[in-house]
Amino acid sequence: MARAAIRRRLTWRIATVATITRESDTARRLALRIDDWDGHLPGQHVDVRLTAPDGYQTQRSYSIASAPETPTVDLVVQRVPGGEVSPYLVDELRVGDELELRGPIGGYFVWHPDTDSPLQLAAGGSGVAPFLAVLDHHAAIRSSVPVRLLYSARSLGDVIGRDRLDGHAGRGVSVTIALTREQPPGWRGLRGRMDAEAIREHTTPADALPRVLLCGPTSFVEAVADGLVAEGHPTTAIKIERFG
Numbered sequence: 001m002a003r004a005a006i007r008r009r010l011t012w013r014i015a016t017v018a019t020i021t022r023e024s025d026t027a028r029r030l031a032l033r034i035d036d037w038d039g040h041l042p043g044q045h046v047d048v049r050l051t052a053p054d055g056y057q058t059q060r061s062y063s064i065a066s067a068p069e070t071p072t073v074d075l076v077v078q079r080v081p082g083g084e085v086s087p088y089l090v091d092e093l094r095v096g097d098e099l100e101l102r103g104p105i106g107g108y109f110v111w112h113p114d115t116d117s118p119l120q121l122a123a124g125g126s127g128v129a130p131f132l133a134v135l136d137h138h139a140a141i142r143s144s145v146p147v148r149l150l151y152s153a154r155s156l157g158d159v160i161g162r163d164r165l166d167g168h169a170g171r172g173v174s175v176t177i178a179l180t181r182e183q184p185p186g187w188r189g190l191r192g193r194m195d196a197e198a199i200r201e202h203t204t205p206a207d208a209l210p211r212v213l214l215c216g217p218t219s220f221v222e223a224v225a226d227g228l229v230a231e232g233h234p235t236t237a238i239k240i241e242r243f244g
């Protein structure tokens with residue numbers, strides 16, 4: 001990679017909020033315009049830095065939720081009650097505001113559509129954000145790689161990107177949603193936390209040799225990783241991103 005591109009990744013730069021859209025009751029998609037963006041791979045993240053008027057600074061990581069083909073770099077941020085940064089990004093940020101950001105970061109937790117291996121994704125809560133980029137990229141390049149997504153959210157109102165996920169399900173991606181706390185009447189998805197049976201029935205079997213990406217809170221990714229290993233998946237096939 002060119003030296004200038006590496007320097008741009010490591011340097012804080014300005015992103016302008018182009019649009020803000022609702023992705024769930026508690027999450028917003030921030031579409032950012034960034035000059036000289038060199039592109040990214042689905043699964044990578046950025047660091048966002050906020051500076052208070054008194055000079056206090058704090059930073060958090062956010063996955064890139066848009067495919068490389070998208071002209072903006074989109075983040076999907078879920079409000080963590082009492083959090084320092086996410087309530088600001090979800091509730092106070094406005095179109096036209098500027099953010100400091102660096103990236104893209106991470107070369108491990110990415111999807112390269114370079115083999116025919118099936119892809120198994122599992123997300124807890126806002127851990128679905130990088131998979132929105134993966135699925136949009138999978139659609140954009142008309143990939144024939146079979147994909148399954150197992151997604152755990154607290155309630156239907158907390159499900160991020162429902163319309164987008166419905167669209168992907170409509171083109172053959174298998175999307176299974178588990179609601180852990182509250183299910184609406186007539187809910188036909190899974191109920192409660194991921195257990196061995198849910199993992200066995202709703203993920204790609206180990207003998208199909210899928211590549212596996214798990215993302216979300218530590219307790220979620222560890223439970224799913226343990227379940228997949230018990231089903232015979234090699235640990236080397238499983239990549240994990242922890243949001244905790």
Ligand SMILES: Cc1cc2nc3c(=O)[nH]c(=O)nc-3n(C[C@H](O)[C@H](O)[C@H](O)COP(=O)(O)OP(=O)(O)OC[C@H]3O[C@@H](n4cnc5c(N)ncnc54)[C@H](O)[C@@H]3O)c2cc1C
Nearest residue numbers: 045060061062063076077078080083084085086126129243
């Ligand atoms: C590589 C990476 C990518 C990430 N991508 C995303 C993303 O795409 N979207 C997104 O919304 N978040 C993402 N996160 C989480 C994000 O970086 C922040 O941790 C989150 O927004 C909370 O920050 P905060 O300042 O609001 O809360 P803090 O002030 O840092 O924390 C407040 C309290 O909430 C707890 N807490 C922190 N994070 C979480 C969480 N995710 N869920 C539940 N409790 C939490 C803390 O332990 C603390 O007790 C990512 C994290 C990593 C490491």
